[in-house]
Each structure stands twice: as C-alpha cells, then as structure tokens.
C-alpha cells in the first residue's frame with residue numbers, strides 16, 4: 001500500500017484492485033462454508049457485541065479507549081471471550097463472526113498480520129475439552145479449504161494460490177519444548193519450516209490472560225494456538241476456561257488484572273454461575289491471507305484499518 005497520496009485516491013485504488021476483490025470473494029466463501037459447517041454441527045450463531053463495559057484484557061499492550069454513556073463506561077470489544085463463555089448458559093454450542101477492535105501500537109503496521117479492526121470466528125462449547133475444540137477446528141479447516149478450492153477456482157488461480165487441504169490430525173508442539181529448542185522467536189522459525197498447520201499447546205501461565213484454564217501441573221494452561229505454515233503464523237487462540245471464582249481471583253492477581261474492570265462478570269463468577277466451557281477464535285483475515293497466499297492481511301478487506309495509519 002502507498003502511504004503517500006490522497007486518502008480518497010488510495011481508497012478508490014484499493015476498491016478497484018482485482019487482487020483485493022479476489023481475496024474478498026475467497027474470504028466470503030470461507031465465511032459461508034465455516035457458517036454451514038458450524039450450523040451442521042448444531043452451533044447457534046449469535047450477533048456480535050460491539051461495545052460493553054467489559055472486554056478481553058488481552059496479554060499485550062494496546063491503546064485502550066473508553067467512552068461514557070449516561071452513568072456507564074463502555075469499551076470496544078477486543079474479543080468476545082466473556083460474552084461467549086456466558087452465552088453457553090443459554091446454548092450448548094455458539095459461534096459469532098465477531099468484529100474485534102484492538103488499537104495496536106504503530107510498529108505493528110508493517111507486520112502484514114495486524115489490523116486494528118479485524119474479525120474472529122469465535123466459538124465456544126459447554127462442557128468441552130481442548131481436544132474437542134481442536135478436532136472440530138481441524139475438520140472445519142479441511143472442509144473450508146476443500147470447498148473453496150472448488151468454488152473459488154478462478155480467484156485462487158488469479159492469486160496464484162493453491163492451498164493444501166490439511167492432513168489430520170495436526171501436529172502438536174508444546175510451547176516450552178519449542179522455546180527451549182529454538183529460543184524466543186520459535187513461532188516464526190517453526191511456522192516457516194512447517195508445510196502443514198500445527199497446534200502450539202500448553203502455554204506457560206505468564207503468556208496468557210487469566211481466563212485460560214490452569215492445568216494440574218500449576219504451570220501450563222489447557223490452551224492452544226493454531227499456527228499456519230510457510231511463515232503465515234498464528235491464526236487462532238483458544239482453550240478450556242477458568243470458571244470457578246477463587247481460581248479466577250488467583251489468576252487475576254498473578255496477571256495484575258483489576259477485578260473492577262470486569263465488575264458484573266466477577267459478580268456472576270462469585271454467584272457460582274459460570275460453567276465449564278472451551279472454545280477458540282479464528283482470525284478470519286489471517287486465515288484468508290493464508291488461503292490466498294497474500295503478503296498482507298489488508299488485502300483481505302475492502303476497508304482495512306492498518307495500525308497507526310489513517311486508512312478508511
């Protein structure tokens with residue numbers, strides 16, 4: 001993307017770009033197939049929560065705007081983690097194509113992987129295990145890629161992309177094993193050397209937010225990321241969730257999360273009304289970027305929001 005020139009001209013160029021149009025068509029087919037797949041498995045689709053007094057605290061630094069409406073302070077959704085955990089009180093299996101606004105710092109502009117407004121296929125299942133979620137996602141990915149290869153032949157040809165239907169089960173790599181073997185940039189090293197998607201599992205407790213379930217070893221979490229091969233990197237995070245109030249309080253203390261920031265969620269936890277769930281969020285633009293073999297996620301949206309830039 002040109003960073004010079006009038007914004008209006010750049011917007012028009014982007015809207016007319018045949019590469020962008022092909023990628024957006026592929027992304028549309030991807031969303032359609034994911035939707036069919038999840039409905040076929042009994043999932044109820046919810047509409048997104050865009051603003052709320054509570055949202056995901058995240059495990060990394062972002063700008064953090066709030067606005068006041070009457071006597072309530074609101075935040076933009078950074079992920080629907082708490083709402084989807086609670087939605088499992090109403091339905092056993094839910095999903096949402098959820099817009100997330102994360103005001104990333106400007107050095108992320110050139111990563112090719114970050115937008116400050118993006119979407120997740122966010123799903124959550126009552127009484128499920130991490131394995132249940134991983135199996136479901138493996139089947140979902142295989143089904144989505146199989147369908148797209150057929151229905152988006154022309155677009156994929158234009159994009160010179162021939163995505164592989166992944167072989168199952170996906171490989172599993174433990175976070176600390178990878179860290180010890182390849183150092184702190186292990187994710188980049190492994191993503192570049194793998195030719196198939198793989199799971200990164202068992203993150204150490206300091207690497208994640210308070211809500212992913214702590215294992216019995218007291219050190220690692222029952223969580224996972226899905227890492228795409230050929231250097232495309234992470235496109236999903238998820239896990240089993242903490243749901244018992246005293247454990248949540250302990251984890252918040254460990255992370256330095258202020259319970260006041262999540263007031264009504266904490267009240268519900270204290271009332272013992274949270275239930276065990278597991279789930280994940282699939283980054284739609286990152287998955288579309290991989291399927292389309294693109295250098296940058298911004299080409300998967302008509303109106304991309306690049307960190308630190310004035311752009312649409």
Ligand code: ASN
Pocket residue numbers: 056058078079080081120122123237238239279280281282
């Ligand atoms: N959606 C993720 C999950 O389900 C949370 C996130 O995006 N940070 O765990």
